Amino acid sequence: MSNYIGKSVKRREDDRFITGKGTYTDDISLPGMTHLAFVRSPYAHAKIKSINTKAATSHPGVVAVFTGEDCGNFGVPCGWQVNFKNGDTMKEPPHPLLAVGKARHVGENVAAVIAETLQDARDAAELVEVDYEELPAVTDANAAIQAGAPLVHDDIPNNTVFDFEIGNPKPDVDAAIDSSSHVTKLNFRNQRLAPNAIEPRSYIADYDVTVDKYTLYTSTQNPHLIRLLMCAFVLGLPEHKVRVISKDVGGGFGSKIYHYTEEALVTWASKEIGRPIKWTSDRSEAFLTDAHGRDYVTTAEMGFDKDGKITALRVHSEANLGAYLSTFSTACPTYLHGTLAQGCYTTPLINIDITATFTNTNPVDAYRGAGRPEMTYLIEHLMDTAALEMKKDAAELRKINFIPAFDGVNEPGYQTQVALQYDSGNYQATLDRALEMVDYDQFRKDQEASRKNGKLLGIGFSTYIEACGIAPSAVVGSLGARAGLYESAHVRVQPTGKVSVFTGSHSHGQGHETSYAQFVADKLGIPMEDVDIIHGDTNEVAFGMGTYGSRSLAVGGSAIIKSLDKIIEKGAKIAAHKLEAAEEDLEYGEGKWAVKGTDKSIAFGDVSLTAYVPHDYPEGLEPGLDFSSFYDPTNFTYPFGAHIAVVEVDKDTGKVDLKRFIACDDVGNVINPMIVDGQIHGGVAQGVGQALLEGVAYDENGQMISGSYMDYAMPRADDFPFFETDRKVTPCPHNPLGVKGAGEAGTIGSTPAVANAVMDAISHLGVKDIQMPLTPERVWRAMNT
Amino acid sequence: MIIQGKYPVSASSQDVWNQLMDPEVLKRITPGISDLTPLGEDEYQAFSTIKIGPVKGNFKGQLKMKDKVENAAATIVIDQKSQIGNVSAEIRMQLNNIGNATEIDYEGNAKLSGKLAMMGQRIIGGVVSTLSKQFFKALDKEINHN
Amino acid sequence: MQIKVKVNGKEHISDVTPMQSLAAYLREELQLTGTHIGCDTSSCGSCTIIVNGKAVKSCTLLAAQVDGDEITTIEGLAQNGEMHPLQSAFKENHGLQCGFCTPGMIMTAVNLLEDNPKPSEEEIRHGLEGNFCRCTGYHNIVKSIQHAADSMK
Secondary structure: OOOOOOOOOOOOOHHHHOOOOOOEHHHOOOOOOEEEEEEEOOOOOEEEEEEEOHHHHOOOOEEEEEEOOOOOOOEOOOOEOOEOOOOOEOOOOOOEOOOOOEEOOOOOEEEEEEEOOHHHHHHHHOOOEEEEEEOOOOOOHHHHOOOOOOOOOOOOHHHEEEEEEEEOOHHHHHHHHHOOOEEEEEEEEEEEEOOOOOOOOEEEEEEEOOOOEEEEEEOOOOHHHHHHHHHHHHHOOOHHHEEEEOOEOOOOOOOOOOOOHHHHHHHHHHHHHOOOEEEEOOHHHHHHHOOEEEEEEEEEEEEEOOOOOEEEEEEEEEEEOOOOOOOOHHHOOOOOOHHHOOOOEOOOOEEEEEEEEOOOOOOEOOOOOOOHHHHHHHHHHHHHHHHHHOOOOHHHHHHOOEOOOEOOOOOOOEEOOOOOEEOOEOHHHHHHHHHHHHOHHHHHHHHHHHHHOOOEEEEEEEEEEOOEOOOOHHHHHHOOEOOOOOEEEEEEEOOOOOEEEEEOOOOOOOOHHHHHHHHHHHHHOOOHHHEEEEOOEOOOOOOOOOOOOOOHHHHHHHHHHHHHHHHHHHHHHHHHHHHOOOHHHEEEEOOEEEEOOOOOEEEHHHHHHHHHOOOOOOOOOOOOOEEEEEEOOOOOEOOEEEEEEEEEEOOOOOOEEEEEEEEEEEOEOOOOHHHHHHHHHHHHHHHHHHHHOOOOOEOOOOOEOOOOOOOOOOOOHHHOOOEEEEEOOOOOOOOOOOEOOOOOHHHHHHHHHHHHHHHHHHHHHOOOOOOOOOOHHHHHHHHOO | OEEEEEEEEOOOHHHHHHHHOOHHHHHHHOOOEEEEEEEEOOEEEEEEEEEEOOEEEEEEEEEEEEEEEOOOEEEEEEEEEOOOOOEEEEEEEEEEEEOOEEEEEEEEEEEEOHHHHHHHHHHHHHHHHHHHHHHHHHHHHHHHHO | OEEEEEEOOEEEEEEOOOOOEHHHHHHHHOOOOOOOOOOOOOOOOOOEEEEOOEEEEOOOOEHHHHOOOEEEOHHHOOEOOEOOHHHHHHHHOOOOOOOOOHHHHHHHHHHHHHHOOOOOHHHHHHHOOOOOOOOOOOHHHHHHHHHHHHHOO
8 A cells, every 4th residue: 555655745854954954064064174275277288397385384274285296196996997899998097186297177186285274275275386387288079089189198099088889780880871761960069068066065084093984074976985986996995994974965966976086185184184174165166177067079870761760870979088087987978878879769770989088178977867868869859850851740750760668577678779678668658648738739830820920939859768777787897887786775673663774875855865765654554754764874874876877766765675575574474473373374564464364463563572572582583673685676777758848039139938848757656756846847957958058168278168157057047937747657667666767867858859949940041950058149140141 | 369459659660669678668557567577688577466357366477578670570478377377478569650650560369277267268358458458558658748 | 353243033243254254154153054155156046145134145245244234044034943934835845956055045035025925937037046956947946936925925
């Protein structure tokens, strides 16, 4: 029976947030705490000839000044190894905590100044004199691989991290493209974005000499991963001597997954000075150093036969990974991007060819969607462009190319041309519902009428699929992941029947404390108030991989279910003993074990108490009711959906007004509809932001010229209408909750819908394609040239 | 960033030249400059304070004159450093006689770095044009009011 | 220098440095960490508080500027354990996710509804221009404010 699952239970975490009682890392203050300020490179590429720290060291309040020479051997690792096509290992240069010899992007840490107050640290940081010799820089992924381009790392030829290919043999794909009756070709840039979690990154390290232990408070999405990487790969610390605590986290969107140099530096320095140290990024530093997202230069071609059936897809992209390899940077253009090229279509032949490059820019890594928004934009923008070119209806073109519905139980999963096997899907259903919501036939009539009145209305589609809950560990391991991708859960039933759940996934806004408690309470048949969800502390939670890639419920939730199953199974032994019945005659439900067909039963709380006060107890059974589990999924999950954008373009200014946004998503079973809707809303807003507003810009010398909220267009409340959402449910066949993940769907689906709507509005004026973001200037220029 | 423009000064090219080559004059007419100390022939150490939009910096560095063609042309090489970022620029000035007046035709390239580039780039074009005008206006005044 | 300021109904006499921002003063001296700092250009609005009845961004005011003033922060919004209608509306309508922008959003909305008790959707969206949220797409924030406006009638 479901008392909570499927209900929009209000979030329990909100009570602390709406009263200002949340605890974000920067809210924490420790006795004797010092403050750290970084000296950052003003150049994109420069030789560091000398650093003079004398004046800074003697500034009042300064405790210590460190440079790359002091911690030169420490560097942060990349978490995923991708090999070249020829089998060679990818190029993975050291990523030092403080620059050594050369600075390779604007904002790179060059020195660290620690002082009694933040003001002292910042003032003293300005006194550090660095003698640079500026070198030519390269910022563009395509320019970086051209002959004669400046080398970001002197010993890495062509600035190439690796090259990568996935899909069918290229000659087969070439032949299919050549013999297609229509080929749609696009050259575009999927622009670089700044994630912009509103809480800036913040770290506090506290080394306690009396017990030789470190505590790191960090604004991370995955505390255990940070501890593992920092201990095993960076500082060589014994893991049991390091506690990582991540309390409330103010948004992440991927940018707080990675182990950053600042995090390790603060931890290392805390032992050096024997005092706690805090560093909190300011917004300028966040723009310069929080791992960016996207940044692909792409040529994509899609072939069609005379009926509009897709014959082949051929893609070549250069992916810009920045100056160093961030934790999951290498997985993004490859196993999270190339593997999604099937989309939800029956494309028989696909070849994806990627070159990943170093440039003199901030590292790029997973940002909400991670590789999948880029591939979705590519496929879905090709689809609408092809429909315009072939004068076909964009919705119809999709219908004739969709993979037919399959539930993954009675019908098998769908084997793609690019390695993945989809679990279950019904793509037509979400599109049909979205078309109904937008009233498509009426829209086309309105559009026609409005054109006569000089208005430019447009509609754009995106029928996306994505891959979440990346796993299983053995498979990702064989593809180069340097970590497992399972999740752990520990469920401790207290003697009074109250339940503490410890999860390795870690909310940074998703509401785990509520939605996890909902399904735990339902599974045990107890009130939600009796369930507490604990996360974000390596001393409390045994292990975990954190929250990213829309994995929490699908992977973390499943691990909890495993522990709950063990509790019910052991509880049955105790219940059978107490009820003097056979274990197989018992059934569990509504918070009690009952003897089938009788009114004899024993409540969950009584069994719990018996487990801890085992006076009258089954012989040979251990006391206690407390189980840990690890869940390693058998496959990814594959949410999908249909997004439709309706825009009006201002003829005189080029401004795009988003009139309506319709999203019909299928994320499998839903625990808390309110929270899932919220995830879709936020995701859509970020996707619309990419389509219309956002972009990180570097000038020709590698200086970032979009480094503040006055220069980087963040989406605001008045950029959006209310979103219109609905859902279809195709359960995931391979996890116990049947859930697929909802965190990234909105972002993945929405960007191409908006870009396509703009093209639909203005293509009759002869406009071919416009590069994102579709700012008024770009749209106006496209309409007026 | 490209810097270019023209400015007419009502004086002969020789007068203009003499003023431009005099460090004391340069010190007086260059906006924001607080000290200019000769380091060698045509080479100076310069200190200046410049505010560009939201950022303000105390700059320190070198200023050089090169490729001089007397009364006709010279190139200024600026290399200024500050905590808010560095500026390096190379600007060629041509002095063209037009009747009794001289038209100063300048063209060059400037590179910014650090906060200056990040926060200032948006408005730097306007600032450079204002500073250049101030400079030439002061030069004009220097010649015609002394 | 010394300032006298009334924060959430309680008077404080504090020594502040000339450089100290009001946000830093509230967070560090008074431990009122519900006021958040999300940027350094007074763009994001996370630090919004009410000074003498007006919503202001506390990151760009100096503590020294509020001598003699009356301040309400998110911690002082609930009265006698009773949530302000906007606080309840944000929870009821899922107007927050990570919660970081929430105090600033709520304080801005308090001021918005005081100035305009029956705002249209457009007026609400316009009124929130100075506050960034990266999680919600603003959808449920606007809904929350609409619901609060209805409940405060």
